[in-house]
Amino acid sequence: MKRKRAQGSANIEVLVAASLLLAVIGLLSSMVPRLGNVWKASRNNQLAAHELANQLELLTAIPESQLSQALENLRVSTDLMDALHNAVLRQQLLDDASGRRIVLSIDWERTVDASPITMVAWLPSQEKGSELRKEGETKGTP
Amino acid sequence: MKRNGISLIETMIAVSASSLIFLLTIGVLHQTMRLSSKAKSRTDFHQSNTRLAKYFRDDVHQAMQMNLTDDGSLILSLRNSAAITYRMERDTGSVVIREVKSPSGENREQEVFRMLDTARCEFKIKDSPDRVTLELDSEIPGEVGLKRVEMRVTATANRWPKVTVQLGAKP
Numbered sequence A: 001m002k003r004k005r006a007q008g009s010a011n012i013e014v015l016v017a018a019s020l021l022l023a024v025i026g027l028l029s030s031m032v033p034r035l036g037n038v039w040k041a042s043r044n045n046q047l048a049a050h051e052l053a054n055q056l057e058l059l060t061a062i063p064e065s066q067l068s069q070a071l072e073n074l075r076v077s078t079d080l081m082d083a084l085h086n087a088v089l090r091q092q093l094l095d096d097a098s099g100r101r102i103v104l105s106i107d108w109e110r111t112v113d114a115s116p117i118t119m120v121a122w123l124p125s126q127e128k129g130s131e132l133r134k135e136g137e138t139k140g141t142p
Numbered sequence B: 001m002k003r004n005g006i007s008l009i010e011t012m013i014a015v016s017a018s019s020l021i022f023l024l025t026i027g028v029l030h031q032t033m034r035l036s037s038k039a040k041s042r043t044d045f046h047q048s049n050t051r052l053a054k055y056f057r058d059d060v061h062q063a064m065q066m067n068l069t070d071d072g073s074l075i076l077s078l079r080n081s082a083a084i085t086y087r088m089e090r091d092t093g094s095v096v097i098r099e100v101k102s103p104s105g106e107n108r109e110q111e112v113f114r115m116l117d118t119a120r121c122e123f124k125i126k127d128s129p130d131r132v133t134l135e136l137d138s139e140i141p142g143e144v145g146l147k148r149v150e151m152r153v154t155a156t157a158n159r160w161p162k163v164t165v166q167l168g169a170k171p
Helices: A011-061 A064-072 B008-062
Strands: A088-096 A099-107 A117-122 A132-139 B063-068 B074-078 B083-089 B095-101 B108-114 B119-124 B131-139 B147-156
Touching: A011 A064, A011 A099, A011 A117, A011 B008, A011 B147, A064 A088, B008 B063, B008 B074, B008 B083, B008 B095, B008 B108, B008 B131, B008 B147, B083 B119
Parallel strands: none
Antiparallel strands: A088 A099, A088 A132, A099 A117, B063 B074, B074 B083, B083 B095, B095 B108, B119 B131, B131 B147
């Protein structure tokens, strides 16, 4: 006996199709704010990297005698305080086998856990054998 | 008795449901295309910024003298009498132009950095006469008067005066 083929689509088929479509739409919509956050984080990272480069440019240009004072007075630029909330600069002046160098890192309040951005600038070496280690931390607001 | 075909009410429900799904799909499609376009322009802007920051820092390091003009351009005079000018133009879209003029003044090279339409680029000499800052901001969409900091690059002129490079010299 030949079975008659069903014509059209059953309610259940329509419901499944609609549910799948809605799920895809919901998934895509939830990705929009995530994309926005990624963009914002990327822009902030770039700002922070430029800030470190600017600070190191100044620190590597000043005379040796003023370096310690300049490191202590280091502050995050006021322009960046809105973008990088509660930004903190950490500075280290190191002199060891890897050479004499300034290590600057910047960290700020972010929605996800992320490592601080760090940049290093090497300085002309002083007397051999003198191992110096100086560390500090400065908040953004003076 | 078995009914053939579909009733008016069933047709109406089917049409309404289809329309709703169709509208939702169109909305998502439109949003996706808008975001894609926005993401592309932001990517181009970021790439331009990175390129501009590198050129700017290198050029200022080589400059013997810096001048800010009334129209906001920055002119860097190099040791070999060449000059590099940075200026922002809005006539052909929002762009920052770097123009290198040879010592003879005849040859000119131009490099164009495409910006966002709402971007504003300024050059400022603040703390010290040999330090110049490139400030790049953009307006926040929908909020008049509020600006977003896009980039800050500070560089010192004549940064490596004692460094000389000998081509072909063995270490």
